[in-house]
Amino acid sequence: MNPSTGRPVELAVEDVGYEIHGRTLLHGVDLTARPGETVGVVGPNGSGKTTLLRCVHGALRPTSGRVLLDGADAGSMGVKERARRVAVVPQEASGTFGLTVREVVAMGRSPHKRFWEQDGPDDVRRVAEALEAVGAAGFAARRFDELSGGERQRALVARALVQDPGLLALDEPTNHLDIRHQLEILTLVRALPATGLLVLHDLNLAASFCDRLYVLEAGRVVASGTPGEVLTEDLLARVYGVRTRVGPHPTTGGPSILYLPPDARGTCDGRPAGRR
Known part of the structure; x- marks a missing residue:
């Protein structure tokens, strides 16, 4: 879809x-x-x-x-x-207060319509498809402000x-x-x-x-x-202040990051862990 x-x-x-x-x-x-x-x-x-x-x-x-x-x-x-x-x-x-999920999603059609123009069949179809695509069709009639954080996020993507x-x-x-x-x-x-x-x-x-x-x-x-060029152990230590091991992902071949606890001194390459 x-x-x-x-x-x-x-x-x-x-x-x-x-x-x-x-x-x-x-x-x-x-x-x-x-x-x-x-x-x-x-x-x-x-x-x-x-x-x-x-x-x-x-x-x-x-x-x-x-x-x-x-x-x-x-x-x-x-x-x-x-x-x-x-x-x-x-x-x-x-x-979004007081609006249903379906009404919040339909707001995305506003840039393509004139002021106060009502939703047409194409708008209704697009909204239904988007709700289905993000797994939100089952709560489309609920009020947006009553949703969990994850449900809200899916509605906003729709x-x-x-x-x-x-x-x-x-x-x-x-x-x-x-x-x-x-x-x-x-x-x-x-x-x-x-x-x-x-x-x-x-x-x-x-x-x-x-x-x-x-x-x-x-x-x-x-x-x-690219992720392989950027996500190196040295960069993660310098920017994030964390110890890592970066190796190839077994399926994609891209970088896969394993986070390590601070060493006995609570440092990462000489820097306090977590320091920005």
């Missing part, structure tokens, strides 16, 4: 910086995602991952640099035009799917999900005819589902490349 028909968008983030209240959260970030590619953004807490994603989908306006969608400056696009190209799955949803995006921007899409639904959602996202930009904490999931990775630390890109 394929509930999305959007044409993949080429994303280019050029020298993007973001500053608020005198604090710089992003420092000249460059990032590209080719049409149809799945690109992951990883890094420790506070590294700027969510800020970068918000600059890409338009919740924040960069204080320097620019975001290009198929070569066009996203900052000059209207809200609806940008929403027809980029759909977002945030960590938390707003404006809302993004019916938007028919060329670029799907996901902020921790596996948050609150059990292992089965983590794998199902990421498999679905990867199979869509859309470019994917994913913020992920789980590095093994990032290695399995992303074509390329960007590692952020303190608002700067400190590494980029």
